[in-house]
Structures are given as C-alpha cells and as structure tokens.
Amino acid sequence: MWTAAILAGGQARRLGGRDKSALRVGAGSILDRQLGVLRTLTPHILIVGGHGPIAELDVHVVQDRMTGAGALGGLYTALMDAPTEQVLVIACDMPFVSAPFLAALAALGADVDAAVPRDARGRHPLCASYQRRIAAGLKTRIDAGALRIADALGDLHVRDIGPDELAPFDPDGRLLLNVNTPDDYERALRAAGVPPTA
Numbered sequence: 001m002w003t004a005a006i007l008a009g010g011q012a013r014r015l016g017g018r019d020k021s022a023l024r025v026g027a028g029s030i031l032d033r034q035l036g037v038l039r040t041l042t043p044h045i046l047i048v049g050g051h052g053p054i055a056e057l058d059v060h061v062v063q064d065r066m067t068g069a070g071a072l073g074g075l076y077t078a079l080m081d082a083p084t085e086q087v088l089v090i091a092c093d094m095p096f097v098s099a100p101f102l103a104a105l106a107a108l109g110a111d112v113d114a115a116v117p118r119d120a121r122g123r124h125p126l127c128a129s130y131q132r133r134i135a136a137g138l139k140t141r142i143d144a145g146a147l148r149i150a151d152a153l154g155d156l157h158v159r160d161i162g163p164d165e166l167a168p169f170d171p172d173g174r175l176l177l178n179v180n181t182p183d184d185y186e187r188a189l190r191a192a193g194v195p196p197t198a
Contacts, residue, residue, distance in 0.1 A: 005078030009049020021092035
C-alpha cells in the first residue's frame, strides 16, 4: 500500500498568489479532481501545506516541517508524515492525473528510490513515486540550502518512465499538464472542454 501526498504549499507567484488547487477545471477544482482519482486507489491521502478551504476537507493536512525549503521541503514532509514506506507525490496544480497512470507509477516505484515520469519537457519530479528511506538525504540537502529536486534525484536510484511508457496513459498529451501561469490555466480549460474564464 502507498500514500498519496498532494503538495499544496507553493506561493503561485506567476498566478498572482491564487490557490492553484482551488482553480476550477470542468465540474470541480483541481483538488476535487485529484481527490476523486486518489480515493479510488488508496485510503492514505494527505495534503502538505495548503490553507483556507483545504483545511476543511476530510483529508489529513500537514504543514511543511521545513519552512522556506520549497517543493523539496514538501517532499520531505510528505515522506516523514506518510503512514506507508512508498509515497506518490503530486503537485496540486495537475488536473489530469489519472487512476491508471498513478497505479502504474506506484507499481514501477515499488522497488526503487524514485520513479519519475519524463516527457519531451523533461522529468516531472512533482508527480512521482518516492520511498521514505530517502528522507534523511533530503534533510541533509535542505540543511545545506540545496533545494532543487532535480539535483536531489542525482543521489537516488531513479526509474525513469519515458515518453513511450507514458503514451498509453496520455493519448491527448494532457496527463502531466500543470498550471503555473494564466496561459497554463487557459490551456487546462481548453483541454477539459471548458471555455476559458474572463
């Protein structure tokens, strides 16, 4: 069994500080969509960071153990607070992650430090599987101020999940889309068949 950890602690500067998890894409928010998928896969779900309405959900919410450490701190917190050894980490701005893909990601990550999808844009370490045993190494990096997740992967036994393996789960090219900017949000709305908001 594995835990799903949604990282919701970012500041979303490129979106004017908006709560990305609360952005509506189709019938619900990105967070609603993610929880709907995850609840079909695991009873162990936690949200790292987050504020406002997130705290009112029937989901375990934990605050970052390492403030100011960015996404690497969120990953470290997820590993330390999860009740299982394996943790699937998902950024709160990814509206199109699917149950079949996440189940495959969990299976591929069962015996390695990390399993990380990689497409034409590069690796996606914020939609990946990690093992709790790497937490001490992450803490060392955080204490040293080395906060790039991409660099931390260099210390790990990583199973890359390349474009050919991703293709069956991503026929329309939107699986790993994340919403960082207003343009990304419009792209997500179009992908969901929703007219962009004004």
